Amino acid sequence: MRVLVTGGLGFIGSHTVCDLLESGYDVTIIDNLYNSKEVVLERIKEITGRAPNFYKFDVQNKEKLEEVFKKEKIDAIIHFAGYKAVGESVEKPLEYYENNLDTTFALLWMMKKYGTKNFVFSSSATIYGVPDKVPLKETDPRKEATSPYGESKVMIERILEDVSHVNKDYNIAILRYFNPIGAHKSGLLGEDPNGIPNNLLPYINKVAVGELKYLNVFGNDYPTKDGTGVRDYIHVLDLARGHVLALKKLETNPGLVIYNLGTGKGTSVLEMIKAYEEATNIKIPYEIKPRRSGDVAINYADCSKANIELGFKAKYTIKDACLDGYNYQLAEEKRKNS
Ligand code: UFG
Numbered sequence: 001m002r003v004l005v006t007g008g009l010g011f012i013g014s015h016t017v018c019d020l021l022e023s024g025y026d027v028t029i030i031d032n033l034y035n036s037k038e039v040v041l042e043r044i045k046e047i048t049g050r051a052p053n054f055y056k057f058d059v060q061n062k063e064k065l066e067e068v069f070k071k072e073k074i075d076a077i078i079h080f081a082g083y084k085a086v087g088e089s090v091e092k093p094l095e096y097y098e099n100n101l102d103t104t105f106a107l108l109w110m111m112k113k114y115g116t117k118n119f120v121f122s123s124s125a126t127i128y129g130v131p132d133k134v135p136l137k138e139t140d141p142r143k144e145a146t147s148p149y150g151e152s153k154v155m156i157e158r159i160l161e162d163v164s165h166v167n168k169d170y171n172i173a174i175l176r177y178f179n180p181i182g183a184h185k186s187g188l189l190g191e192d193p194n195g196i197p198n199n200l201l202p203y204i205n206k207v208a209v210g211e212l213k214y215l216n217v218f219g220n221d222y223p224t225k226d227g228t229g230v231r232d233y234i235h236v237l238d239l240a241r242g243h244v245l246a247l248k249k250l251e252t253n254p255g256l257v258i259y260n261l262g263t264g265k266g267t268s269v270l271e272m273i274k275a276y277e278e279a280t281n282i283k284i285p286y287e288i289k290p291r292r293s294g295d296v297a298i299n300y301a302d303c304s305k306a307n308i309e310l311g312f313k314a315k316y317t318i319k320d321a322c323l324d325g326y327n328y329q330l331a332e333e334k335r336k337n338s
Contacts, residue, residue, distance in 0.1 A: 006079050009038070028055070029052050069113070076117075129144060192332050
């Protein structure tokens with residue numbers, strides 16, 4: 001079975017590609033390297049001993065996309081490619097809507113033309129907006145998102161539902177990720193954003209290796225256990241497994257299915273700092289700063305549906321993820337300096 005993975009050299013994509021290859025799937029990657037590096041392809045080969053087919057172009061390019069579908073028999077698509085920075089999306093709404101929607105449209109048209117029936121979509125907990133209650137269940141309402149990034153995910157979920165209504169033979173899995181963190185155990189794959197990271201763990205990693213002086217903790221007056229924001233952090237290796245399990249589910253012809261992928265546990269920013277310090281033995285200095293606009297106080301998943309229907313259960317702890325993330329950052333610094 002051949003799986004087309006768009007954005008397959010990115011953070012979640014590359015870990016998923018490894019799991020797919022190790023699980024016996026054939027993989028074709030399309031990635032325009034907007035937020036990833038070609039060296040990741042070599043690292044995937046090093047980890048798995050297998051070589052995915054790789055095409056470098058933007059999934060919005062319909063002509064090039066069609067060439068791939070003509071050449072290869074694609075049985076399933078996992079669609080990761082997309083812009084994902086919440087703050088940036090507010091500044092660049094057109095770019096975000098255009099890129100995230102057009103890549104999805106291009107793939108859906110190819111599915112129609114070339115008879116591909118299986119589609120897995122990278123959605124996000126952001127579609128729940130400001131939650132009325134936690135833990136969040138798949139049946140909780142999608143809300144108006146607080147950013148164009150989030151709204152693009154809301155729109156695509158809706159589009160997939162409409163497409164599924166008229167294509168009863170399609171199998172579509174919408175996966176709503178909570179907060180992916182960590183890195184591959186080999187130290188070869190991970191998350192290394194350019195510039196100052198927006199997300200908590202990449203920022204802490206840079207403090208740990210001495211690239212940034214201290215962490216800014218955005219707000220300590222939220223109605224949470226210690227006043228800092230609470231999130232459901234999931235190891236990227238667990239998240240990757242969730243995709244393989246979702247693909248297996250699609251092989252049973254379920255139609256459209258939606259799953260939260262998280263751990264079911266909420267961790268505050270201060271708890272995360274402590275876990276990181278314990279896992280790595282490195283002190284993470286921090287300063288309390290005002291709340292970051294657009295942040296919700298608390299957000300974590302009810303993952304019982306994925307557990308019951310997919311057999312999905314996160315097996316790594318927050319500390320595992322902290323240590324793996326740190327080891328990757330350290331290895332990456334060494335590679336850059338050598
Ligand atoms: N935080 C800090 N300091 C930082 C960065 C983050 O204190 O330097 C705090 C935030 O205020 C928040 C928590 O750490 O309480 C997590 O923040 P992240 O930026 O790591 O993650 P978010 O929960 O804001 O966003 C993530 C993804 C989005 C996705 C969203 C869905 O980045 O793509 O989860 O819930 F939409």
